[in-house]
Amino acid sequence: MLKNKRMANHNLKIIYYLFLSLILIPVVGTSALTKDSLLLKLATSKEDTTTIKILNALSRELIKSNPSKAIIYGKQSLQLARTINNSAGIGDVLEILGLIYNEQSSFDSSEEYFKEAIKG
Numbered sequence: 001m002l003k004n005k006r007m008a009n010h011n012l013k014i015i016y017y018l019f020l021s022l023i024l025i026p027v028v029g030t031s032a033l034t035k036d037s038l039l040l041k042l043a044t045s046k047e048d049t050t051t052i053k054i055l056n057a058l059s060r061e062l063i064k065s066n067p068s069k070a071i072i073y074g075k076q077s078l079q080l081a082r083t084i085n086n087s088a089g090i091g092d093v094l095e096i097l098g099l100i101y102n103e104q105s106s107f108d109s110s111e112e113y114f115k116e117a118i119k120g
Helices: 002-044 049-062 067-083 087-103 107-119
Strands: none
Touching: 002 049, 049 067, 049 087, 067 087, 087 107
């Protein structure tokens, strides 16, 4: 009887860990796949609104995992958006930069970007 309970308990643990792995693997792997696909798109894009959207998506993707890289992509996007006078792109990236600096607890910088985004 005790052996059967141990086996049942062991089987439940295996099912539990299998279930968790099926749930977590797609979530953990998605970020890297998204980043890689965005980088591929960036390599072939022209300097236009599509590039701004890709850079903004990369910045959003990296806010928590690599904020310094997210800032680099964000500033590249901001420079391009200003160069081609894309007001929607400018507003989006200013908001993203505000979020990045907020995540890093750089609240003064975050506030500056948010204020600039609101001014439009």
